[in-house]
Amino acid sequence: MQKDDLIQLLRECGAIKFGRFVLTSGAISDYYIDIKKASTDPKILKIIAQEMSKHARGYDLLAGMELGAVPLVVALSLETGIPYVIVRKEKREHGTGKQIEGGDVKDKNVLVIEDVTTSGGSVVKTIQILRVNNAKIDKVLVVVDRGSGAKEKIQNMEVDFIPLIPVSKILKQIG
Numbered sequence: 001m002q003k004d005d006l007i008q009l010l011r012e013c014g015a016i017k018f019g020r021f022v023l024t025s026g027a028i029s030d031y032y033i034d035i036k037k038a039s040t041d042p043k044i045l046k047i048i049a050q051e052m053s054k055h056a057r058g059y060d061l062l063a064g065m066e067l068g069a070v071p072l073v074v075a076l077s078l079e080t081g082i083p084y085v086i087v088r089k090e091k092r093e094h095g096t097g098k099q100i101e102g103g104d105v106k107d108k109n110v111l112v113i114e115d116v117t118t119s120g121g122s123v124v125k126t127i128q129i130l131r132v133n134n135a136k137i138d139k140v141l142v143v144v145d146r147g148s149g150a151k152e153k154i155q156n157m158e159v160d161f162i163p164l165i166p167v168s169k170i171l172k173q174i175g
Helices: 003-012 035-039 042-053 070-080 121-132 150-155 167-174
Strands: 016-022 028-033 061-065 084-087 109-117 136-145 160-166
Touching: 003 042, 003 160, 003 167, 028 167, 035 042, 035 070, 035 109, 035 136, 042 070, 042 160, 061 070, 061 121, 070 084, 070 109, 084 121, 109 121, 109 150, 121 136, 121 150, 136 150, 136 167, 150 160, 160 167
Parallel strands: 061 084, 061 109, 109 136, 136 160
Antiparallel strands: 016 028
16 A cells, blocks of 8 residues: 555545644644544554554564544554553553553563654653563664654654654645
């Protein structure tokens, strides 16, 4: 599948929206990339997982932060057979008190998955949580990067940053 084909699927399912949006980072944007809209469509989710699987060889575990990355990491796990963990934004105050759900990440090579990056704050937090738990992180895979600093922040952590689609390509194709 070509990037243009994936962009077309995102357009068709309504994942690319225009208007006034407040992003997780707090920034205001005149467009929004709703990967959750795409990842709830099994056909598109499978295609995203197939594209991501090209970058997943050699990893012991996959990891994604709740909520947006969860369907992506599950689909990629099913596509590759690599187990996954879910990273909570906050440590649980009840039950087991875990912040990482799933297997032990200690000394494991973990591939971090994200839906959309802007400033990179969520991914940085995910990497930090995993590293505190002694996971080895060398790559982040994201469906769409908005080109607003995430790449630089993540590379400063000595982690490769791979977007399936840069938002500039989406806006160029649409515009």
